Amino acid sequence: MEQVISTHGLTRLFGETVAVDHLDLTVQRGEVFGLLGPNGAGKTTTIRLLNGILRPSAGEARVLGMDVRTQGNEIRRHTGVLTETPSLYEALTARENLLFFGDLYDLPPAQLKQRVEELLEEFGLAERADERVGTYSKGMRQRLAIARALLHRPLLLFLDEPTSGLDPLAARRVREMIQRLSHQEGRTIFLCTHNLAEAQLLCSRVGVIDHGRLRALGSPSELARELWQGVWVEIDLRGQLSDQLAEVLEEIPAIQSHSFEDGRLTLQLKDEEAIPEVVAALAARGGRIYRVAPREHTLEEIYFRIQGGG
Numbered sequence: 001m002e003q004v005i006s007t008h009g010l011t012r013l014f015g016e017t018v019a020v021d022h023l024d025l026t027v028q029r030g031e032v033f034g035l036l037g038p039n040g041a042g043k044t045t046t047i048r049l050l051n052g053i054l055r056p057s058a059g060e061a062r063v064l065g066m067d068v069r070t071q072g073n074e075i076r077r078h079t080g081v082l083t084e085t086p087s088l089y090e091a092l093t094a095r096e097n098l099l100f101f102g103d104l105y106d107l108p109p110a111q112l113k114q115r116v117e118e119l120l121e122e123f124g125l126a127e128r129a130d131e132r133v134g135t136y137s138k139g140m141r142q143r144l145a146i147a148r149a150l151l152h153r154p155l156l157l158f159l160d161e162p163t164s165g166l167d168p169l170a171a172r173r174v175r176e177m178i179q180r181l182s183h184q185e186g187r188t189i190f191l192c193t194h195n196l197a198e199a200q201l202l203c204s205r206v207g208v209i210d211h212g213r214l215r216a217l218g219s220p221s222e223l224a225r226e227l228w229q230g231v232w233v234e235i236d237l238r239g240q241l242s243d244q245l246a247e248v249l250e251e252i253p254a255i256q257s258h259s260f261e262d263g264r265l266t267l268q269l270k271d272e273e274a275i276p277e278v279v280a281a282l283a284a285r286g287g288r289i290y291r292v293a294p295r296e297h298t299l300e301e302i303y304f305r306i307q308g309g310g
Contacts, residue, residue: 002029004156004188005050009059012045012212019045021212022059032182032189034203036196036303042212043192044084047158050190051076064156077105080154084161084192086145090134094125094144097133098151105152112151119147122177124170138165146174157181160192171198178202200299208306216306224297227305230256231272232295235265235279237287244285252278266295 005027012020020042027033035043048054050063052072061068063075088097095116102112120126123143133141142165149157162178163171175198181187193199199206200220208216216223237245241260249258249267254274259266267278279292 003027003062004029004031005033005061005063005190007050007059007061010046010049010056010061011058012042012049012054013057018212020049023209023212023214025207025214025217027188027190029188030182030186031204032178032191032202034191034193034199034206035209036193036199036206037209038307041209043209044160045212046209047081047083047160047190047192051079051081051158077152078154079156079158080149080152081158082145082149082160082162084164086141086148088133088141088144088148091132093130093132094120094136095129097144098148101148102151107152115151119150123147123173139167139170142166143170143174146177154187156188156190158190158192161194162191163193163195163198175202196298196300196303206299208303210307216302220297220299220302223302223306227302228268228297231269231275232297233267233269233275233278234291234293234295235267235282235289236263236291236293237265237282238263238290239288241265242286245282245287248278248281248285248287252281254278 003026005025007023007025010020010023011018023046035046037043045054049056049068050061052068052075055069064078066075068075089100092100098116098119099112102116107115120129123146125140125143125147128140133144136144146162149159159178163174166174178189178191179202182189191199191203205217205219207214218226249255252274254270255267255278256270257268269275269278275292279289283289
């Protein structure tokens with residue numbers, strides 16, 4: 001697959017403060033990649049470096065095949081950026097904002113006008129398109145900022161908290177848009193968010209960054225396998241764990257750990273071959289088994305395990 005972003009030892013210092021610390025990262029074309037971390041971890045600085053807005057203190061990075069040190073202007077012609085606190089001209093209307101920014105991208109007037117109308121309609125702003133942005137709610141401003149980032153149909157889209165301030169329906173539409181841009185149009189999305197459930201839904205891979213250093217990189221399933229050894233299985237018993245069933249958990253050597261909550265038995269097994277043995281033993285002791293399924297660790301569990309030093 002084609003690499004859209006590639007960094008090697010990318011570092012940025014502000015005085016003696018290390019904002020980004022020897023970042024090694026690749027992002028593939030058409031991928032939704034999530035960069036996760038607390039405030040001040042280096043996410044925004046990374047976006048600025050990758051767009052050629054900030055100059056690296058050390059290391060190198062190429063975006064869309066271009067060098068961030070020398071080709072920042074050209075890179076920004078092909079990227080769209082939504083910052084966490086997007087800047088819009090409050091004295092202008094939504095339509096005027098989009099026409100102004102589209103003109104900065106040198107979009108032909110006829111094409112720009114049509115594109116503006118498409119985006120106003122898509123983001124539910126058409127009815128209030130000629131009202132000043134200063135009268136808009138936070139959610140409306142966020143939708144307009146996303147529309148601005150999409151004006152020139154960028155190949156690579158950087159989104160910093162894209163659903164912040166949006167109501168559930170608007171947030172859902174943004175998530176669907178991200179999936180469409182990636183899966184149907186082959187565009188690459190670089191997503192920074194604190195919404196871990198949203199990141200799990202959208203991202204094929206994630207990186208966890210803290211104090212400027214990348215602490216983990218991979219798909220959620222890959223990271224889970226690294227953090228939790230063995231095979232994890234959830235068994236729905238819909239009742240209490242009787243003494244007879246508890247004895248089974250102590251008798252089978254392949255069971256490495258177990259927990260029981262709300263009628264669900266969670267087991268850590270040595271390997272998959274132990275699953276039939278466990279199910280048969282529970283049934284033989286009177287256990288009523290309603291469901292057996294893999295135990296998928298959530299991205300939230302993965303994130304806090306990494307940040308907690310797990």
